[in-house]
Every structure is written in structure tokens, then in C-alpha cells.
Amino acid sequence: MTLTDVITTGWRSGDTKRPPLFLVVSAVVVALAAFIPVVYLAVRSAGSGSEWVDLVFNANTASIFGRTFLLIALVTTISITIAVPVAWLTVQTDVPFRRVLSVASVLPLVMPSFVMATTVIEVYSPKGILQGWLSPFGVDRLPAIYGLPGATLVLILMTYPYVLLTVRGTLRRMDPSLEEAARAMGYGPARTLFSVTLPMLRPAIAAGALLVALYTLSDFGAVALLRYDTFTSAIMIQYETSIDRTLAAVLSLVLVVVAVFLLLAEGLTRGSGAYHRVTVGTVRSARRVALGNWKWVAFGVVMVPVVVGLIVPVGVLLHWLIRGLLNDQHLLPLLVPARNSLYVSLLAAVVTVLAALPVAILAVRFRSGLSRVVERSTYIGFGLPGVVVALSLVFFGINVARPLYQSIWLLVFAYGVLFLPAALGSLRASLLQVSPRVEEAAMSLGSSQWRTIFKVTVPLVMPGAFAGGAMVFLLTMKELPASLILSPIGYKTLSTSIWSAASEAFFAKTAASALLLVFAAGIPTAYLTLRGHGDDSEKQKREIDLEEAAR
Amino acid sequence: MRFPWSKPTDSSVQQTQSGAVSNPSLSEDTGVIHLENVECSYRGSDRPAITGFNLQIRPGEFVSILGRSGAGKTTALRVIAGFEQVSDGYVRVGGQLVGSSFLHVAPDQRRIGLVFQDYALFPHLTVEKNVEFGLKDLPKEERANRVKPVLKLVGMSGYEDRYVHELSGGQQQRVAIARALAPDPVALLLDEPFSNLDRQLRSALRRDIKQIVAETGATTLLVTHDREEALATSDRIAVMGDQKIEQIGTPEDVYQNPVSAEVARMIGPCELIPGVYRGGVVVTEAGVFPTRVTNGTSLSDGRQVLALMRASELEIEPAGDETQRTATIELKEFEGEFSEYSVKLDSGTVIRVRKRVANGMEIGDRVRILPRDDAAVIVFPA
Numbered sequence: 067m068t069l070t071d072v073i074t075t076g077w078r079s080g081d082t083k084r085p086p087l088f089l090v091v092s093a094v095v096v097a098l099a100a101f102i103p104v105v106y107l108a109v110r111s112a113g114s115g116s117e118w119v120d121l122v123f124n125a126n127t128a129s130i131f132g133r134t135f136l137l138i139a140l141v142t143t144i145s146i147t148i149a150v151p152v153a154w155l156t157v158q159t160d161v162p163f164r165r166v167l168s169v170a171s172v173l174p175l176v177m178p179s180f181v182m183a184t185t186v187i188e189v190y191s192p193k194g195i196l197q198g199w200l201s202p203f204g205v206d207r208l209p210a211i212y213g214l215p216g217a218t219l220v221l222i223l224m225t226y227p228y229v230l231l232t233v234r235g236t237l238r239r240m241d242p243s244l245e246e247a248a249r250a251m252g253y254g255p256a257r258t259l260f261s262v263t264l265p266m267l268r269p270a271i272a273a274g275a276l277l278v279a280l281y282t283l284s285d286f287g288a289v290a291l292l293r294y295d296t297f298t299s300a301i302m303i304q305y306e307t308s309i310d311r312t313l314a315a316v317l318s319l320v321l322v323v324v325a326v327f328l329l330l331a332e333g334l335t336r337g338s339g340a341y342h343r344v345t346v347g348t349v350r351s352a353r354r355v356a357l358g359n360w361k362w363v364a365f366g367v368v369m370v371p372v373v374v375g376l377i378v379p380v381g382v383l384l385h386w387l388i389r390g391l392l393n394d395q396h397l398l399p400l401l402v403p404a405r406n407s408l409y410v411s412l413l414a415a416v417v418t419v420l421a422a423l424p425v426a427i428l429a430v431r432f433r434s435g436l437s438r439v440v441e442r443s444t445y446i447g448f449g450l451p452g453v454v455v456a457l458s459l460v461f462f463g464i465n466v467a468r469p470l471y472q473s474i475w476l477l478v479f480a481y482g483v484l485f486l487p488a489a490l491g492s493l494r495a496s497l498l499q500v501s502p503r504v505e506e507a508a509m510s511l512g513s514s515q516w517r518t519i520f521k522v523t524v525p526l527v528m529p530g531a532f533a534g535g536a537m538v539f540l541l542t543m544k545e546l547p548a549s550l551i552l553s554p555i556g557y558k559t560l561s562t563s564i565w566s567a568a569s570e571a572f573f574a575k576t577a578a579s580a581l582l583l584v585f586a587a588g589i590p591t592a593y594l595t596l597r598g599h600g601d602d603s604e605k606q607k608r609e610i611d612l613e614e615a616a617r
Numbered sequence: 618m619r620f621p622w623s624k625p626t627d628s629s630v631q632q633t634q635s636g637a638v639s640n641p642s643l644s645e646d647t648g649v650i651h652l653e654n655v656e657c658s659y660r661g662s663d664r665p666a667i668t669g670f671n672l673q674i675r676p677g678e679f680v681s682i683l684g685r686s687g688a689g690k691t692t693a694l695r696v697i698a699g700f701e702q703v704s705d706g707y708v709r710v711g712g713q714l715v716g717s718s719f720l721h722v723a724p725d726q727r728r729i730g731l732v733f734q735d736y737a738l739f740p741h742l743t744v745e746k747n748v749e750f751g752l753k754d755l756p757k758e759e760r761a762n763r764v765k766p767v768l769k770l771v772g773m774s775g776y777e778d779r780y781v782h783e784l785s786g787g788q789q790q791r792v793a794i795a796r797a798l799a800p801d802p803v804a805l806l807l808d809e810p811f812s813n814l815d816r817q818l819r820s821a822l823r824r825d826i827k828q829i830v831a832e833t834g835a836t837t838l839l840v841t842h843d844r845e846e847a848l849a850t851s852d853r854i855a856v857m858g859d860q861k862i863e864q865i866g867t868p869e870d871v872y873q874n875p876v877s878a879e880v881a882r883m884i885g886p887c888e889l890i891p892g893v894y895r896g897g898v899v900v901t902e903a904g905v906f907p908t909r910v911t912n913g914t915s916l917s918d919g920r921q922v923l924a925l926m927r928a929s930e931l932e933i934e935p936a937g938d939e940t941q942r943t944a945t946i947e948l949k950e951f952e953g954e955f956s957e958y959s960v961k962l963d964s965g966t967v968i969r970v971r972k973r974v975a976n977g978m979e980i981g982d983r984v985r986i987l988p989r990d991d992a993a994v995i996v997f998p999a
Binding site: 510514 | 698699700723724725726727728729730731733734735737738739740741750751753754796797800
């Protein structure tokens, strides 16, 4: 999503204008704030003397490195293999229930990884539900789910929607005449796919793969529950067990370096070709490929990840809920965490969008060296796992910002740093759609830069602000490690109460909170997915024009 | 009709705007808009978009800048409006210096009405709110009093509560003009205002706008690449070559006396063929023609020149026995009031000739080309 915005074209104004001071100041403040965690980690690690060398270069760390990269490689590869065909089937073919499928196939995104992990354990463990169903066929034990297989499965289900969304966005925007041109030049359907369509998708796949890799790198819930040790769990162990938390800081810094390396690798795959349409004019929608007898097979293919990643987990949760209710477990204590979750997520969404706004305006409208640096530095949250941000803010809170420590503001700050790129991405995309001529019109009518921004620019990017806010809300609802570390003592959110209920085997509670969470997160997701389907105003305008010409 | 609230646009009584510096050397007839030797470059480009640019517009005048795309005409407009900073020269609006290498008055301080190529209406506001946007300093009741007559003037009364996407392209343009006129600007600038409309609509709107502008008496500068548009609407036309204005004058004057081959090409369809100047005539492949010069240069015998061939200024007749300097009719297009012949010279150059009465000449015939009524042909030194 966020990175693919880079490849879409849009409005940019000339670079001769000077940005108003208030805009620069607020954007720079946001960028500096986003950098606090990293800076603080570096300061902290530097204080550890030579100890960090031993820690980073010991055999245990090397093995964690190896395991983490193995997981990233597996998850990324398989996610791409699933997402690209699903994207193609739901955009360019006449697969049955296409609209329903295109929403459903993204929905696994709403499952928090730790919820997905608990249900996967329930279903696929050696003596789990699946084994129960298979026992009539003589299967009395399934292979072990803990470790690499389980972690891979959970993370694939969690992350393939990222690739799906980026690829689908590009497929939708792609000019069908490119493919038609290839066909006209005598390329068969298969050759067209491999020589035109797939190369055009390369940047989208790379952007999606980056999101998958970064997510896998930063996930804590799934790997912890499935007992597969990666960087994040190692850091968590260091944080929880040792008195000196410097080592956790050092490991976090290593994790940041890995994330930055991934970000750079994605940049390299993009190459120098232009991937947007070069010509002007409206995009025709492509004629969909008729699948004929294959269309129910295609339907099945698209449904597999939906069933495994959404229907089965939700089914398991419902099963637990009913069983728990029958056993008289109480749900009432859930009200407080639910309210807390909603409150803190809304707060995070509003704060993050407000922080992203000056950065987005500066980056899109007033392009300069400074605005580029400011924009890039706010993208740091992309590469920062929640564990890392939370840890460094704990240090920061204790040593520097004592009044904030143990308040929800530090928690909201962590969410802001983590999810600023998401808000920035949709604001940026929305701003690129607004012609700078409209702002110039305001100024030619005697409106100052200030007034123009508030009366024209901001109202026009409201759709982007809502989309960005919805995204931040969704991500905040699901977030676990930062919530665990930074929540004030006794302040429970849905995700932290699921975590504790799951580890204490209160299944009904787990199930109820998880269902609540999935439902609350599902609303913004559905909004985000359905958005952009109903934009017919352009078409309508052309029709009025034709009518007038006819008169 | 002038609006009751309109201030006189005459330069000598224009109030000083904040930030503007009055220039002691200002003469009385500086004009509403005055660009003097202006240069403007975009960052990242080693070549200025306009340079040595001079233009002066008098109160109430309708001036068009005609130029090819990329000639810098939109840059000139943006310089006047204040969206681009000049690196050299002086920009004056209403007699006040607003732009130079050392001074730049912000666009919102210039009181210039601007109509953009894509109209740039505010999509989140209604028609009424769009027009009201520039009236922020007025009390609320007075704003309404101003919006009404302006919308009436552009023929958009009754559309106050519509949103922009509910309007046709032509209606959007009317609203854009109303919006620009409402705050009583010093001058109105129109950037290719008709290019987004289809042909039929274009000429109708052109007449409407000309009338609206005439009614308000607004000083207007139109930028266009369409010569018909420029010829039909303007009191004066400024023809732009590369980076600067080549010629400025009334449409008739510029059409009849283009000062360069480039201006001639831009102002009307024509062909320029090489020839040699010899004592008052030009000898070309198409024939020998009497000449005249429009840009004051004196030509010596034997000088290489370009002769301007325009369909309406030429005549053809059957070649008879002659074989020297003749041509072949390649195409004949009957246009109702006249027929247009495409005549191919032996070198392959095609010249168009317009004839009122077709006297039996058909495709394939050999013909001689003559100046109509023995009129002189314009020549430019090659």
C-alpha cells in the first residue's frame, strides 16, 4: 500500500515555492519525534561498552539470525505464490462472486497474529481438531505444529494480504492496452503474462514482499506462541529476564539494522524502468478473462486462504466461546478492555493522522532536500518492530520523560511512531490526486498560504485522512508487544487480555475478546477495501459534457 | 456593465498594496500589467522559460498571447500571477512593482483574477461558496450581494447549491470566471480556457466570455495556442516565439504584416518557399512575385529570402505552353464559397490556393501561380 504509492503518478507542483514556516516546523518536529526510539537505543547501546560485541557475535545470536532469515524467506516466498494468482483471479477474470471474494481474500488481515496462532495450535496440533476429524481414516497423530511449520503457516495467512493488496492495486491501474498490444504483436496469452503482465507487477510484488518481510521480522505473538525463537522473542526474553536491559537494547539495534537492510533491498529490486502509464487519457477497464469450466476451480483456489485464514479461525473462536459460555465462564470483565482498546486506537488514529499531515503536505507540495529527509525519516517506523519501539520508549520514559511513563500517552506515542508510515502513505496518495492549481486558485483569490492549507488542501485530503486513520486504528487494535510493554499497570486492552487469557487457558474469554477484536478491526478493513469502487463522478461529468455538446 | 463596487483600473489611481514598492521612474501610462525585460527560469533547467519578455496591457484591453506549447506563455501568466519568481526584469501590476530579482509580492497580495486551464474549482465547495471564496474580507451580507450579480453575469444563476462535479465543462468554466471576477481583480488572466472543451462548445463560449469581459470592462490577458481563438477575441495579439514576444499588435495588423517567418506561420496557415530577391521582385520555384517587407530590413539584390504563400493571396491559371515555374494540381477541395486547390511544385512543396470561381481546372492540370490582384508577397530574409 504505502510503498506502491511511490509508483503511482500524480500532481506535483513546481519546486520554486517556499513552504510556510509553520509547516516546516511541525513536520520537522514530527520527524525528530519519530527518531527518538532509534536515537535512544543507540545512546543506550553505546553505554554498554564492549559487552555488545560479545552479545552480537556469539553463537546463539548467529543461530537466531539464521532462524529469523529462514522464516522470512519461507513466509515471503509462499505469500507471493499465493497472493499473485489470487490477485489476478479477482481482478482480471470472471471468477464467481468476484466482489465478495475480493473483500474476503483481504480479511485475514484483521486477525491478530497471536489469535491466529492459538487457533492454529487448536486445529493442527498432533491431537487437535483436524486429527479428530481424520481419526476415522486411521490418522492418530499429525506431525508437530510447533516450531517452523506452525510459525510459517500463521505468518503466511497473516501477511499474504499485503502482497495481494499491492499487486491488485497495480493490476487495477494497469492499462489493458499494454496487454492488448502484446497480443496484437503475436504474443500468446502465456507469453503476454510472462513478458508484459508479470514484469509490470514487479514493483508491486517487491513492495508487498517488503511489508511481509518486515512484518515477519517484527512479529512477536505468533512466534512466541508457536515457540519458534526469532529476534523479537530473544529481545523479549532479554527484557524480561535480565536486570540489565542494555543487552535488549543492543539486540534491538541489530534488529533495526536488519530492517533497514530489507528496506534497501526492496529499493534495489525496483530498477529504473517506468511502471506507470506514460500516456494520458482514462484507463479503460479490461475485458475480463472468461474462465469457462475452470471458474469453480478458480473459486476454490481463492477460497483456500480465506477458509484457512479466516473461516476456520473464526469458527474455532466461536466454538470456544460457546463451550465456555456453557461452562459458565463470565464475559463481563471484557467491557473495560474493549473500551480501552477503542479509546486508545481512536486516539492513536487521530494523533497519527494529525502528525502525518504536515509531513505529507511538505513532501508532496514543497519538494526539496529538507522535505525528502523529513519524509524518509518518518518512514523509520516501517522498519521498527513494536518490541524495539516499546523497549526504547521504556528507557526513554524512565530516564527522560518521567511524567509520560506509565501513562497511555507514551503508548499512543509508540503507536504513532510505528504506524506513521501507514497514515502518511494514504495522505500522500490523496494529496497527489489534488491538483496544485486548485491551491493556486485560492491564492490568486487573495488567500494566504495558511488559509489555503486549511480551507482547501485539508478538506480535499479528508478521504485520505480517513483511510489513513482507519488503517492506524486497525493496526493499533491488533498490536501486541508495544501494548504489553507500555500499557500502564492494570490498563488492559483487548490484545493484552487475549494474550493473558490465552496463556492462562481461559478459552471463552480469549474467544470473546478475539471475536470482538476481529469485528472491530473488520469495520475499517471493509471500509478500506470497498473504498474506490464507487468513484463515478468523472464519468458522470463527461456524460454531462456530451449532453451539452449535443444541444 | 461595471459592478458598482468596481474600482477604477486605471494605473495612476491604483492603491498601494501591502508589500508592493512604488517605482519612482514609473511613467503615467505604465498600463495595468507591465512586464519589462523579464526572465524566469525553472530550477533544474539551464535555459530560462522566458527571457527578455516585454508586454504592456492598457486598462480595459483584451490581449492574447499566442504561442506554441512550450514557448513559455503559461510561464508568463504565472509570473504575472506571482506563482513564479523572476530572475531579471520588472513585473508591475496596477502600476506597482510586484516582481523583480529583489522583490516578490505573494500571489495572494496581487489581486489578479486567474482562470486555469482545468478551471481548478474547489471540488469540496458549492458554486456559491466557490465564488465567495475570494470575498473573505467582506461582511457576510455583502458577500451574497456580490455573488448574485456575478453568477447572473456568467449565466449561472440558479446553480448556487450545485457541486462542481455536477456541472458540465462549460458550466465549470463559467463558474471559474465568476469566481475570478467576484473580488474585482486588477486584471483577469485566462490560461487556455477553451482547450478542455469540444469544438462546437468552444466557439459559443468564446463569444460569451468576450461579452462578459466587455460588460465588466475587465482588463484581460488570454493565453492560447489556438490562432482562431486569439484572432477572434483580442484587441491586440502578442505572438510568442521561443522565450519572448516576437510581435504585438491588432489582429489585423499582425495578420497582414507579420514581422518574421515564425510569426507568419503562427498567425495563419501558409507556406514559406525559398527564393532570391531581385530589384523589387522575388524569384521562386513557384513564380516571380512583387514583394514587400514588413520588418524594416532593406534587401539587396541576390539576397536569399523566404516568400510567404497564403491561399487567399494567390491565384492560379492554366499554364498554357509554359513549362518554366509551373505546378500540378494535386487536390481540389470544394468548400462552398470557394474551392481550395493543393498545387504541387516540381520540388514537391505543396502550396494551397483559394479560388472563388472554379474555371474548369482539374486534378493533374499544369498551372501557373500568380499573386491575386498583383498584390505584393511578403518576404523575410532567409
